[in-house]
Amino acid sequence: MADTSEVTILLLGDAEVGKSTFLSRISKGSSHPFHSEKDVITLLKDSSQPFVFDIKFYNRPYRFVFYDTASPETWTLLHPHVVVLCYDISSRLSLINIQRHWAKEVIRVYPEREDLPVLLLGLKRDLRSETDPNGIIYPQEAYRIAQELRCDKYMECSTTTGELVHEVFEDICKTAAMTTRAKGGKSEGGCIAM
Template sequence: MVDSTTVTVLLLGDSGCGKTTFLSRLKAPKPLTENIQELEISLLKDHDQPFIYDVRFSKKSFRVEVYDTASPNQHWSSLRPDLVILAYDISDRTTLDSLKGWRSEITRYFQSGSGERIPVMMLGLKRDLRTENDQIIYPQEACRIAQELHCDRYAECSAVTGELIAEAFEDIAKMAAMTTIESGAQSEGGCTII
């Protein structure tokens, strides 16, 4: 890499919502756009954190260090992330409902000062499990909740099928790249859905 800039990303969400599978899929040997029904995903292990991704985006090279956690009692509150991703399972409404608590924790630990703000992205995982039932979470509802939680972006994908995985990671890379410039990655308001 030309530039040694490192962007620290904190990935928060309930246990079992698909965070580790998503990160493991990004490390898979096949291209992100390829369907991986036949590919076994080798899951990353917690003790290997941070998970490192070298990124080249918009003529910038930088390193993304991702910390994955599902427990409020883990060491993540002592980190100084440049970007936070709130993840939930599209097929499990309780994981979406718990994002409000996770968002409060972000404010508590990282946004205590006046005008202090950290870019936040909301990420829907397990898109392949979206089925027609009374618990279904459509993208429009998720984007509305992302706006209520003052998230800067919303994306969703499936690590199993590969659907929208490249686009979701590109959005993460775009936000990470923006944290390396003076204006940062915070949006003027609202939420961008991909």
């Protein structure tokens, strides 16, 4: 039986973009409906970190250890295998902050980590139809920004409805699992859209 590979995944982004809600949805299962905010808040709290998921990929057991933060004091000491930059699809400011702050912080904190896969994740996909005063963020625009930031992948989902949550979680875990192999987890040929 193969040893379990432990892989660290760091979710970064502004407060309230939906990082903890995303992890709560994963732990509940993508088919479990969230009827109220209480369903989510009572499940996972930041103080419960790290959030650990034991999963088998490629016939090998993995322990995926997720950290979720909006505070530089708590993540700069981590050595993640994958970084996921998260923004709220209904908030243009959160995407602007990915460009102006979070992506630059990853480069500043991990300058020697050219092999570090960085993914861009749009959360709250179900709120896209609600009008942000600064305009709706369509997938094409977010994908273009992911390419500009040299992210390895662009993904989006809705934790409220469960839409694409399973697929996003699987993509993150597959990328993380690939980092344990000699070839690494970086995508070849640029950003991939899920």
